[in-house]
Amino acid sequence: MIVLAAALLALGPPVVATSCTGGVTSIELTEHASYTATFRNTANVAADDIHVAIPYGRRRVANFDVKQTFPPDASVAVHMHKYLAGGLYAYSTTQNACKVEYVHFIDGTIWGNPSFALRQAQDDRELRMTGSSSFDRLRMTGSSG
Numbered sequence: 001m002i003v004l005a006a007a008l009l010a011l012g013p014p015v016v017a018t019s020c021t022g023g024v025t026s027i028e029l030t031e032h033a034s035y036t037a038t039f040r041n042t043a044n045v046a047a048d049d050i051h052v053a054i055p056y057g058r059r060r061v062a063n064f065d066v067k068q069t070f071p072p073d074a075s076v077a078v079h080m081h082k083y084l085a086g087g088l089y090a091y092s093t094t095q096n097a098c099k100v101e102y103v104h105f106i107d108g109t110i111w112g113n114p115s116f117a118l119r120q121a122q123d124d125r126e127l128r129m130t131g132s133s134s135f136d137r138l139r140m141t142g143s144s145g
Contacts (some may be wrong), residue, residue: 013100014043014111015050015070020098024056024084031084033062037098038077041070043105051102051112052080056093060084069106 022035035054041047047070054062064080102112 013103015039015041015047015100015103017052017098017100018075020054020096022080022096023093024062025092029085033080033082033084035062035064035080035096035098036077037080038075039066039070039100040075041072043103044072045105045107045109046071047103048106049102049104050100053099053101055097055099 016039018038018040020035020037022033022037024031024033026032033054033056037052039050049065049067050070052064052066054064056062062080062082062084064082066078066080068076068078070076100112102110104110
């Protein structure tokens with residue numbers, strides 16, 4: 001069973017980003033992450049939750065938990081937006097590598113590493129410690145077709 005799970009992980013995620021645009025802007029100790037991505041589910045079962053990691057800056061990652069239906073063989077456009085704890089300097093980045101790290105399917109099966117939720121919680125704690133009142137957890141709009 002462990003060998004099978006390792007083999008499935010090596011194949012890559014069953015939901016893949018076919019496009020990923022946007023970036024992170026930092027102003028006054030707050031980083032605003034805003035990305036639009038199109039995801040395609042290559043599995044035979046619909047997915048209902050994916051975790052996406054997008055690297056930016058120096059060793060920083062914007063983590064998104066996208067709870068939405070991803071039907072098999074369909075493209076779904078999603079807008080991901082949230083505020084992160086910022087740095088001291090103003091900057092803008094347009095690194096666009098949307099990496100799917102975890103997929104939950106409607107039949108209860110999963111692909112990937114569920115520890116993503118722990119990193120998301122750490123991001124949230126870090127933001128609360130900055131005292132930012134403009135935190136917007138996640139806003140999504142999507143359409144399939």
